[in-house]
Amino acid sequence: MYQIDNLVKDLVKQHGRAREALMPILQGVVAQHNYLTDEAMVEVAKELDLSAAEVYGTASFYTFLDTEPRGKYVIRVCKTITCAMKGKNEIIEVLQEMLRINVGETTLNDKFTILETNCIGWCHKAPAILINDTPYTDLTREKLVKIIKEYMHQ
């Protein structure tokens, strides 16, 4: 296990203290820790000599820089038109049944979060989802069940 402040310090070492380092640092925290805790944002603010409000203001602008608790695997279901036409609702149903949570919620073991997201650029292979950074496309009920089961066993 790591400490958040150590993680932030490592990221600062890697990206520097200039303002343009802010995004890569926040992205680095999310990649390791799934979301930005208040503690992490305050730590980043201290390291970069910014106000915490400035850090939060920047982070909260970006959908992928979550400031709410998220699971280890964040499942983003594309809800834009082609995916909506090609079965997005069924994808959501399957996920909710399997994980027993609603969209926007995180499982009790902090393993999965279900979110909806705007176009992820796989319209020709709809419906599509992202699990963290990995896209899964041309989904069917069977295919999705298999994918989620694999993640459950990880």
Added chain:
Amino acid sequence: METKKLNKVDLIFEHVDPRVILTKAFKMSNDDIINEVIESGLKGRGGAGFPTGMKWKFAAGEKSKEKYIVCNADEGEPGTFKDREILDRVAYKVYSGMAIAGKAIGAKKGVVYLRAEYKFLIPQLMMELDGFHTLIKDIGYNFQIEYKLGSGAYICGEESALFESIEGYRGEPRNKPPYPTQNGLFGKPTVINNVETLVNIVIIVNYGSAKYKSHGTRFSTGAKVFSVSGDTPNPGIYELELGMSVLEFVNEFGDGDTKAVQVGGASGLCVPRKLFASTIIGFEGVPTGGSVKLFNSTRSMYNVLHNYLDFFNEESCGNCTPCRVGCQQLLLGVEAVKKGDMKSSYLNELAKLADTMKVASKCGLGQSVGNAFNSILENFREEIIY
């Protein structure tokens, strides 16, 4: 019915030797490169369609020790996925286009801004970039490219919002002027081009502007990569000459029951069946960054419009009032009319609001919400009401 076949070409994905292209370009004078790009008639492939050569000429004319080439890979327009495919298959051509742009305007640094949704491509892209840096050094030229990642904000595809994001701020568009060619990334003269535009540069250097212009029409030269999706048996990526009619497109890609085609994504225009034959896909008709979505008669155009408005309502950066409040009111407005809470004549008020957003919004997002809204409303009013 016309049965003319579409002119498919293979220029974007064809393999070329980057060493040959770069050596050829670096032997040309900066003016010659810029004139060749102007002569080709190439217009930006991201959707806005600004003449690329002119952009370069403006940036080349700026006196500054530091200048930047930025590749806009924040492809977020609903229905567009061609830039991902281009980066996946021919990233070296994108890097080559950036180096040629750098030579032409006097920039030594390039930045690729890649949307977070495509982060999975990074390991492969970085490996190719290493190879490219070695090649450039070997040729005896100095040009360094780095990657910056987005974090899920459609608005960051807007050039000045993209600069803000690279600089570490909220992705809110800047006021224009000054334009990026004078005052862009970190306040320096900057050329920002779409992924596909940069690959077109390689094609122009390789074949010359005359051959390049032999494709397409007078005002829409060259070919374009189309992202085809929706109700079609053949969704995917196709490189086609510009200047075809929507009818020709539908004959090739439709499922026999196409009632509407959305050209240019959520910020583009909806073309109904009665206008298929008379509408040209290109800068003389409906321009597009590549997104073409087909809808058949089973689809409710209310659902399509609602989906787009929900998209804009979430993706509006909230900085300027016409867009922030406009997107929200258009969404609430069509919902209220659908439910019967408002009379159908309220749609006329909403159409006026969409027109106001076109002139009063700060950037392309708010300015183009009215495209989809008014074109769907004009042609499918009964579907919005009942």
